[in-house]
Amino acid sequence: MKLPTPPLPKALRPKPARPGSRPPRNGSQANGSVQDLRPGTANGSGDRPSKGGGSTIDREALREKAHEVPIGIAGWLDERSGASPFARGFLYRKTPKGTNWAYTLGSATMFAFVSQAVTGVFLAMYYNPAPADAYESIARISNEVFLGEFVRGMHRWGSTVMVVLIFLHMARTFFYGAYKYPRELNWLIGVVLVVLTLAMALTGYLLPFDQRGFWATVVAVNINSSAPIMGPYLADFLRGGAEFTATTLSRFYSIHMLLVPGLIAVLIGAHLYLVAKLGITAPPWLKAEKDKALSRDEI
Amino acid sequence: MNAKEKEQYLRDYSVLKNQGKSFFPYAIAKDGTMALITMLVIIFMALALGAELGPKADATTTSFVPRPEWYFFFLFELLRVIKPPALTFMASIGIPTIWLVLLLLLPFFDRGPERHPLRRPIATLAGIATIAGMAYLTVLGALAGSPNEIELQARGQEDGKLATASAGCLGCHTIGENGNAIGPELTDVGARLPRQAIARTLLNPTAPMPTYQELQQKDPEKFQDIVDFLASLK
Numbered sequence: 001m002k003l004p005t006p007p008l009p010k011a012l013r014p015k016p017a018r019p020g021s022r023p024p025r026n027g028s029q030a031n032g033s034v035q036d037l038r039p040g041t042a043n044g045s046g047d048r049p050s051k052g053g054g055s056t057i058d059r060e061a062l063r064e065k066a067h068e069v070p071i072g073i074a075g076w077l078d079e080r081s082g083a084s085p086f087a088r089g090f091l092y093r094k095t096p097k098g099t100n101w102a103y104t105l106g107s108a109t110m111f112a113f114v115s116q117a118v119t120g121v122f123l124a125m126y127y128n129p130a131p132a133d134a135y136e137s138i139a140r141i142s143n144e145v146f147l148g149e150f151v152r153g154m155h156r157w158g159s160t161v162m163v164v165l166i167f168l169h170m171a172r173t174f175f176y177g178a179y180k181y182p183r184e185l186n187w188l189i190g191v192v193l194v195v196l197t198l199a200m201a202l203t204g205y206l207l208p209f210d211q212r213g214f215w216a217t218v219v220a221v222n223i224n225s226s227a228p229i230m231g232p233y234l235a236d237f238l239r240g241g242a243e244f245t246a247t248t249l250s251r252f253y254s255i256h257m258l259l260v261p262g263l264i265a266v267l268i269g270a271h272l273y274l275v276a277k278l279g280i281t282a283p284p285w286l287k288a289e290k291d292k293a294l295s296r297d298e299i
Numbered sequence: 300m301n302a303k304e305k306e307q308y309l310r311d312y313s314v315l316k317n318q319g320k321s322f323f324p325y326a327i328a329k330d331g332t333m334a335l336i337t338m339l340v341i342i343f344m345a346l347a348l349g350a351e352l353g354p355k356a357d358a359t360t361t362s363f364v365p366r367p368e369w370y371f372f373f374l375f376e377l378l379r380v381i382k383p384p385a386l387t388f389m390a391s392i393g394i395p396t397i398w399l400v401l402l403l404l405l406p407f408f409d410r411g412p413e414r415h416p417l418r419r420p421i422a423t424l425a426g427i428a429t430i431a432g433m434a435y436l437t438v439l440g441a442l443a444g445s446p447n448e449i450e451l452q453a454r455g456q457e458d459g460k461l462a463t464a465s466a467g468c469l470g471c472h473t474i475g476e477n478g479n480a481i482g483p484e485l486t487d488v489g490a491r492l493p494r495q496a497i498a499r500t501l502l503n504p505t506a507p508m509p510t511y512q513e514l515q516q517k518d519p520e521k522f523q524d525i526v527d528f529l530a531s532l533k
């Protein structure tokens with residue numbers, strides 16, 4: 001008795017031919033339907049070098065194989081991760097009619113964050129968060145390290161750009177009413193991201209350990225400690241005690257380069273997941289033309 | 300929004316979405332262009348403006364100018380605009396916190412189905428007023444000169460004046476024409492407070508003022524100069 005063969009899992013089924021390439025061989029095509037007019041392919045599987053004695057190098061077949069390497073890699077990954085439906089869903093989701101340049105502010109904010117992360121990694125290679133050496137290590141970055149001042153400049157002005165962009169993005173979502181159903185949660189995550197971004201700016205200001213940053217931070221932390229209930233605890237947490245001490249600097253450093261950016265990265269991930277899941281809002285002045293759309297969809 | 304309005308919204312939205320274009324490559328091309336512009340702006344600013352490094356932090360000989368980054372000016376300026384000491388708390392913590400809570404809760408109290416900015420005038424006006432207020436405070440903060448210049452008419456006391464100027468009191472207090480009115484005015488503290496009280500305040504200030512304990516321990520003479528100078532202001 002012969003059992004019916006179960007269908008192949010999706011990942012193992014032969015891929016449909018790419019436009020412009022040859023139709024699949026090995027009989028998966030209905031007999032006689034091959035319409036390929038190029039020479040040498042008239043008889044289906046004739047161009048396999050292994051069949052033709054192995055000595056002749058079929059350049060064309062090799063080239064074709066080389067072309068398929070990236071697809072092969074993607075396929076290999078996909079077979080093991082199942083990621084391609086997600087990637088496809090993310091890339092080929094539709095953005096509604098009428099989306100304009102204001103809709104790029106969110107991704108620009110994310111880009112500024114990535115730029116901060118990258119320049120920050122390079123600064124961290126040279127920075128030393130010890131009160132006795134912090135200032136000197138920053139001076140070394142500026143004066144000795146190759147392109148050091150440039151990277152510092154990028155990190156410094158990148159923070160300004162990111163703050164400006166995040167506020168613009170927030171204004172966009174506010175005026176477009178994008179915080180309303182069903183995107184309330186994304187707005188909440190966004191507000192937390194604003195707070196975290198400002199926390200980055202605040203904690204980063206102390207790190208060069210120059211007068212300006214130091215005293216501005218002293219005042220800011222003191223303002224913090226005057227807040228009710230949580231205030232004093234938060235201030236103590238920031239300072240690492242009741243006073244500004246040697247641990248304060250390394251504490252700020254760790255908060256600035258590990259804690260807060262980690263939170264921001266996770267929240268950006270959640271934010272983007274929701275954007276892809278719920279879809280981006282259409283501009284509020286566009287009205288859906290139901291009848292036309294319906295009839296078109298039905299045709 | 301009630302259930303019907305929600306469903307209506309989702310329907311309308313799916314129609315508009317269906318008429319739109321695929322994220323890849325259309326939206327992503329715009330996003331990429333914007334990312335490129337962002338990158339160029341950052342690079343340009345880095346090259347043109349550099350990254351300055353002020354004098355090294357020093358907790359004792361303090362000539363500090365507690366100036367934050369410009370995008371925090373509006374918060375600092377709030378402290379200056381709201382003068383009465385009883386309200387300082389409101390300025391430093393109250394208003395920003397209330398605003399933050401309002402922002403967090405926005406989607407929960409503004410639940411109407413209308414999204415067009417012109418057809419929700421309250422939200423739109425509140426948004427514009429907030430932006431205008433922040434812009435106004437930022438400009439005020441930018442125009443406020445360096446708070447560290449002391450030009451008080453000489454009354455002897457050169458040492459004390461210098462020490463006071465370099466201690467950065469004027470970052471938050473005014474003396475005569477100089478300084479920022481974040482904290483109470485010092486022009487006539489001598490008349491209001493005895494010397495001991497002034498010294499006590501310097502050692503155990505109320506937040507957000509920093510303490511000058513360290514200065515007192517490391518350089519008692521200078522500390523004394525400051526106290527003398529302030530006590531002489533009548």
Ligand code: HEM
Pocket residue numbers: 102103104105106107108109110111113166169170173176178179183186187188189190191193194197264268271272275279280281282
């Ligand atoms: C690190 C900060 C942030 C990043 C990287 C980010 C990123 C994004 C991106 C890429 C989008 C897609 C649409 C667009 O670009 O406009 C988006 C949408 C959105 N963002 Fe953000 N965002 C951030 C902060 C915020 C803030 C501060 C808010 C508001 C308080 C916010 C609220 C929203 C909302 C409501 C949407 C949905 C908009 C719509 O569907 O039209 N985001 N965000």
